[in-house]
Amino acid sequence: MEITEILVRYGELSTKGKNRKYFIKKLHGNVRLKLTAFKKINIVANRDRLHITLNGENGEAVMEELKDVFGISSFSPVIRVDKSVEEAKHAVVQLIKKQFKENMTFRINTKRADHDFEYDTNDLNRILGTEVERAVQPISVRMKEPDVDVRVEVRLDGIFISVETLSGAGGLPVGTAGKGMLMMSGGIDSPVAGYLSLKRGMEIEAVHFHSPPYTSPQALQKAIDLTSKLANYSGEITFIEVPFTEIQEAIKKQIPEDYAMTITRRMMLRITDKIRGKRSGLAIMNGESLGQVASQTLESMLAINEVTSTPILRPLISMDKTDIISVARKIDTFDLAIQPYEDCCTVFAPAKPKTKPKLKKVLEMEESLAIDQLISDTLSRLKIQTITRHDNSESTDQTTFDSLF
Amino acid sequence: MIYFDNAATTELNESVLDSYLQVSRKYYGNPSSLHSKGEEANSLLKQSRKQIASLMAVEPEEIFFTSGGTEGDNWAIKGTAIEKVEFGKHIISTVIEHPAVIKSLDQLEKLGWDVTYLSVDAEGRIDIEELKESIRKDTVLVSIMAVNNEMGSIQPLTEIGKVLEAYPTIHFHVDAVQAVGKLDLHLAESRIDIAVFSGHKFHAPKGTGFVYLKKGRQLAPLMSGGGQENGMRSGTENVPGNVALAKALRILLDQSAEKRRELNRLKRELTDYLSIFDKVTLFTPENSAPHIVCFGVHNIRGEIIVHALEKVGIFVSTTSACSSKRKTKTPTVQDMGYSKNEAESAVRISLSHYNTLEEVEQFKDVFNAVYHQMKEIE
Numbered sequence: 028m029e030i031t032e033i034l035v036r037y038g039e040l041s042t043k044g045k046n047r048k049y050f051i052k053k054l055h056g057n058v059r060l061k062l063t064a065f066k067k068i069n070i071v072a073n074r075d076r077l078h079i080t081l082n083g084e085n086g087e088a089v090m091e092e093l094k095d096v097f098g099i100s101s102f103s104p105v106i107r108v109d110k111s112v113e114e115a116k117h118a119v120v121q122l123i124k125k126q127f128k129e130n131m132t133f134r135i136n137t138k139r140a141d142h143d144f145e146y147d148t149n150d151l152n153r154i155l156g157t158e159v160e161r162a163v164q165p166i167s168v169r170m171k172e173p174d175v176d177v178r179v180e181v182r183l184d185g186i187f188i189s190v191e192t193l194s195g196a197g198g199l200p201v202g203t204a205g206k207g208m209l210m211m212s213g214g215i216d217s218p219v220a221g222y223l224s225l226k227r228g229m230e231i232e233a234v235h236f237h238s239p240p241y242t243s244p245q246a247l248q249k250a251i252d253l254t255s256k257l258a259n260y261s262g263e264i265t266f267i268e269v270p271f272t273e274i275q276e277a278i279k280k281q282i283p284e285d286y287a288m289t290i291t292r293r294m295m296l297r298i299t300d301k302i303r304g305k306r307s308g309l310a311i312m313n314g315e316s317l318g319q320v321a322s323q324t325l326e327s328m329l330a331i332n333e334v335t336s337t338p339i340l341r342p343l344i345s346m347d348k349t350d351i352i353s354v355a356r357k358i359d360t361f362d363l364a365i366q367p368y369e370d371c372c373t374v375f376a377p378a379k380p381k382t383k384p385k386l387k388k389v390l391e392m393e394e395s396l397a398i399d400q401l402i403s404d405t406l407s408r409l410k411i412q413t414i415t416r417h418d419n420s421e422s423t424d425q426t427t428f429d430s431l432f
Numbered sequence: 433m434i435y436f437d438n439a440a441t442t443e444l445n446e447s448v449l450d451s452y453l454q455v456s457r458k459y460y461g462n463p464s465s466l467h468s469k470g471e472e473a474n475s476l477l478k479q480s481r482k483q484i485a486s487l488m489a490v491e492p493e494e495i496f497f498t499s500g501g502t503e504g505d506n507w508a509i510k511g512t513a514i515e516k517v518e519f520g521k522h523i524i525s526t527v528i529e530h531p532a533v534i535k536s537l538d539q540l541e542k543l544g545w546d547v548t549y550l551s552v553d554a555e556g557r558i559d560i561e562e563l564k565e566s567i568r569k570d571t572v573l574v575s576i577m578a579v580n581n582e583m584g585s586i587q588p589l590t591e592i593g594k595v596l597e598a599y600p601t602i603h604f605h606v607d608a609v610q611a612v613g614k615l616d617l618h619l620a621e622s623r624i625d626i627a628v629f630s631g632h633k634f635h636a637p638k639g640t641g642f643v644y645l646k647k648g649r650q651l652a653p654l655m656s657g658g659g660q661e662n663g664m665r666s667g668t669e670n671v672p673g674n675v676a677l678a679k680a681l682r683i684l685l686d687q688s689a690e691k692r693r694e695l696n697r698l699k700r701e702l703t704d705y706l707s708i709f710d711k712v713t714l715f716t717p718e719n720s721a722p723h724i725v726c727f728g729v730h731n732i733r734g735e736i737i738v739h740a741l742e743k744v745g746i747f748v749s750t751t752s753a754c755s756s757k758r759k760t761k762t763p764t765v766q767d768m769g770y771s772k773n774e775a776e777s778a779v780r781i782s783l784s785h786y787n788t789l790e791e792v793e794q795f796k797d798v799f800n801a802v803y804h805q806m807k808e809i810e
Contacts, residue, residue: 431454432479
């Protein structure tokens, strides 16, 4: 018994009417990108399903990759056995035993492409069904919505059986919803916000503010490593490093401490919005969750958000910290995020930032800053790179040091 | 030159030495430092741990670097004693353990601990019933080696583990120094809580080693200080040593089944040959480790054979190099029921996967000559 094919069922996109073709095409491309390491596979996208023929590639490994592709509701491994009823009986029983629960229901659904095979579909349904009832107990047949749907297909080159159905990642294919800029700090929240944006079909670009020497090279590397984790879901992500030292120093010098945080955030948002405009993004995402810290009160959001009318999406706005952490663990960003490197949000953090900043005061204070000058200067020094899931410190170290091991 | 003393120590592998030198030269930073020199050393350390964990099929958090077998055994025993002193002061071990274990237990006995030493049979194996009977309410540690360094006898670790299933609070420590690459320990699925390994027994540098400590088990550190090794073993990490250790382990375990078959073939050649001499006694039992052959020539002290073979460039050992100059315990041969006289005749050949059939053939010729020379003076 070996997995020879994988059957992929589309998620929500089945309901997308006229856009359906576009969605399927995107998903097809995303799956292809995700599976580039498997040179021999063949992917065919039909109206309802995607068929992946393995041609000898490792089915378990392919399925592991598919789990991270948005737009897939579920998938099933298909197993090939030799064209004999005995082989089919054995395989079906083994596969059902693997997921057996007491009193479960099943049905056998046979198709026959090879009409010269000695049994017809009714015979096969009966023979296999009887065998399952004999070998696995207690179990019963149920034609409508059984727990296990055993699909058997007799083709010229063997009998193909599929029993197991595994959940996909759900969501919509990455790229179908347009592009947005993710403000990536390096904490627990922003990668989760990025993940949720990707899940709803957005393409994201990560914007990270770096203030050397107040923030360390490790803090920058951490943001890149986190972005690399997100690239798991989208193939690659553009990472934009914003040199932020001059602006932070200017704010530190000229702005009263209790308003420094608000004005720093406004500067960050202005810069991100400029980058968005240049790179044809349609929205800005961040990891804000209501009431979590001083900058995340409604008063703060109002004062910070005032610099732009671009939609600011806050996927975590109503989530509790524990829920955010559980997603971070699921996408493997938590352990990275909690490494204790200061980022530019904490480096000049005042002891008591205003939780209810007044917009009028903010505007008065900002008059002392050469905002346009600072921003255009910063924008001329952006560093832009493309991050894949392999572009993280761990794999870089791995390759640098591999020869030593 | 034929080196047949691999249970004492092994030749440093050339490519392992290369890595050691490269890391020492280029990546000399302290893994705890904040700068990039420290970071790269830290990455190397992490990668070493990851590689060893993956080779042993355990988690990286379960691997702790040490300076070798003696430190590992001392830590397992004294660390358990400190950690569990409130729960009891009784320890079970065997009479055939390595001095690193026996001497650690001696120290604890002087401090008021009670130690039961299990005896071994003619095969050098403990009796499971005796183990069962020895367990008491206040037993906190069972310390039993996997492969005996003198004889190569293998202890029934799975059966011991089964007995200990009923006593989840007892630490099960295994000195696995002679077992690595020779025996599948299946650490993750086993009842073993602590397993001790030493690098120089498998072509890594001296002063390297690691301890496997099962997740959730507590062991008091013996080295207190800067909190390295997750607070379990302070002291600036031996990064070049650990990289070399990880590499040597990879080389050792690469195609290990094949290497083991080959070792067993060499061992079979040796035992078959030695058993044709009527004055030779084979001490090594059946079903023992594939790399150790222990035998004696009647009435000839082992060291005489060692020196006779050395003269023609063949290096073997009396039992256990550590104790061959300083007598610290009765020889295992004697524990197995042989006389003191027989024990003193014991000679140990210990192989590595770098030894060849040609070397074994050469040994046979030389031994034959030595044997006949000895017979005359007997």
